[in-house]
Amino acid sequence: MTKDTPTNTNQIGRMIFLILSILFIMCLLTQVFFAGLAIFINPSNWANHTNFIHFFEWLPLLMLITSFVGKLPVGMRWQSAGLFVLIFLMYFTAHSNTIVPIKYSAAAHPVIxxxxxxxxxxVTQRAAQMLRHK
Structure with missing residues (x-):
């Protein structure tokens, strides 16, 4: 086995990374759905939107950890860390009205x-490619 050939542990790490990344996308879509419900149906749905983030906010950190187990490229590790930073920025834009005028942070929230x-x-596409091309 050459140095570049992934071991079974690496393959399992890559599979877990891929599963976490797919789960993360599904959670993001659910989060947008809750925001849509709050905007277009009933504002009481904001509670779902604000509470649901706590279900998946740590997924990028778990992805980062499994990227080491899977020996994924450094770029994918940085992207996983970037996802975590973007979630922090989402928190910042949702709660920054004392630092930044609310209209600017509110406008940045959906862009982020x-x-x-x-x-x-x-990240998910790259993880799937890494798993396919052993």
Whole structure:
């Protein structure tokens, strides 16, 4: 076995990473759905939107940890860390009205969400490619 050939442990780490990344995308879509319910149906749904984040906010950190087990490229590790930073920025824009005028942080919140979604899809695609090409 050469140095670049992944071991079974690496393959399991890559599979877990892929599963976590898919779960993260599904959670992001659910989060957007809850926001849509709150905006277009009933504002009481904001509670679902604000509470649901606690279910998946640590997934990028778990992805980062499993990226080491799977011996994924450094770029994918940075992207996993970037997902975690973007979640922090989402928290900041949701609660920053004392630092930044609310209209600016509120406008940045969905933009950051789009970047978060695009980056998570990219990470998931790369993880799937890494798993396919042993």
């Amino acid at each position: 969400a789009m970047v978060l979604f695009i980056l998570s899809v990219n």
